[in-house]
Amino acid sequence: MSVATKVRPSGASARQSADARRQQVLRAAVAEFAAYGLHGTSTERIAKRVKISQPYIFRLFPSKKDLFLAAIDQCFDRVENAFRAAAENPEKLDHGTECGHFGNGPVDVRLHAMGHAYAGLLAERELLLFQMQAYAACSDDEVRGRVRQRWQALVNLVTELSGASRESVTMYFARGMLMNVVASMGMVPDKGGRAWAHEALGFA
C-alpha cells in the first residue's frame, strides 16, 4: 500500500503470537471493564485499545463473558501477588510513625504491611475499579461463582500470610472494600495511604 519498503503501514503493531495477544487483550479488557463494567463495555472499545480488529477478539476468547471471567482471574492474580510480595519482606516499611490502625504484635505488623500493600494498589486504580465491576456483575451466576471462589481464596491467603485473627482480617478487608468504593468515586487517598480516610470521608 505505501510507497516505501515493508514499513508497517501505520501505527499498527507487528504480528504476535496468539498467547501474547491474549495477554494484551486481557489487560485492555481489565482497563475497559474497570471503567464501564461488563455490559457497558463493548468489545470494539477493547479491540481499539489493543489495535486489533474487533472480531479477532472472538478468536482469542470464545465470548465476551469468558473474557470478563478471565479478567476476573487476572485481577485477583495481581492482587494476590501484591500481597505475597508484601508478606515476604514486610520489614521495608517500618516508617517510624504509627497508622493507628493496628496493634503492635508481630502478627499485626504483618497485616499492617499488607495493608500498605493494598494501599499501593491504589497506584493501579483500574484494579480496584475492576473489582467493583466484578462484584456488581454478580447477578450473573458464572461471574458470581468465579468471584466467590477467588474472594475466598484471597481471604484464606491473607489469613495464612498474616496469621492474624479473624476479627483483624475482617476489618482488614472492610478497609479494603472502603478503599474500593472511595476509588470508584474518584476520591483517591494520598500516596502514602496514611491520611486517606481523611479526604475519603469528606473532610478535605
Add this chain to the structure above:
Amino acid sequence: MSVATKVRPSGASARQSADARRQQVLRAAVAEFAAYGLHGTSTERIAKRVKISQPYIFRLFPSKKDLFLAAIDQCFDRVENAFRAAAENPEKLDHGTECGHFGNGPVDVRLHAMGHAYAGLLAERELLLFQMQAYAACSDDEVRGRVRQRWQALVNLVTELSGASRESVTMYFARGMLMNVVASMGMVPDKGGRAWAHEALGFA
C-alpha cells in the same frame, strides 16, 4: 378485581397520577438496576415490572440515565431515613450480648445502634446492591457527581447523629462497604448481623 363493578379488562392496573407512577417506576428501577446495573438493565424490563408500556417510561423520565440518577437519590434517601430512625431510638436494641465492634461510651453506643440499622438494611438487599451499581457506574460524570454528593451528605449525617470520632466513622463505613460487597456476592450474613463476618470471610 372481582366480578362486580368496573373490572379492568385484564390484569392491567387502573389509571394513576403521573406522580404515583413515577414512584412505582422508581422503585422498580431500583430493583432492576440493583441486579443488572445501569447498562445491563433495559427500560423494557423496568416497564414490565410496573406493567406499563416501555415508551411511557420516557414520558415520566427524560432519559434512562435520569431515571438512574433519580434512583440514586431514592436509594440514599432510604438509607438516610433508616439511620435517622435508628438514631432517634437507640435504646431498643440493648440485647445483653456484646458485638465486640465498639467500646462502651454513649457515643459508641449510638454508632453501634446505627450499625445495627445498617445491618437491618440487609433485609432490603436491593438497597445494598443498588449502591454497588451506583459506585460501579461512577465513570459517568453525572453519576459520579450525584454519588459523591450523597455520600458526603451521608457521612456528615452519620458523624453528626453519632457524634463519633472520625476514626470510628471511618471504620463504620468500612464495615458497611464490606457488607455491600458480601451482599453482592450473595453471601448474606445471618439476621442479627452478629456473626455475619464469619460466613462472609469463608469460614462457613
Add this chain to the structure above:
DNA sequence: CATGTAAGTGATTAAACACTAACTTCCCCG
C-alpha cells in the same frame, strides 16, 4: 353533552452490539 387535558399505548426507527464466515497476509520449514 362538549371540550380540554392528562394517562397510556402500538408501531417504528436508527444505532449499537456480539458474534460468524470467508477471505487475505505473513512466516516458517522442508
Add this chain to the structure above:
DNA sequence: CGGGGAAGTTAGTGTTTAATCACTTACATG
C-alpha cells in the same frame, strides 16, 4: 521455491434497545 498453518482482517447477520411519534382512552369541569 512452495505450501501449510497461524495471524489477522473485511464484510456481514440477527438481535437488542433507547428514544420518538402519532394516536387512543379515560376523566374532570362548565
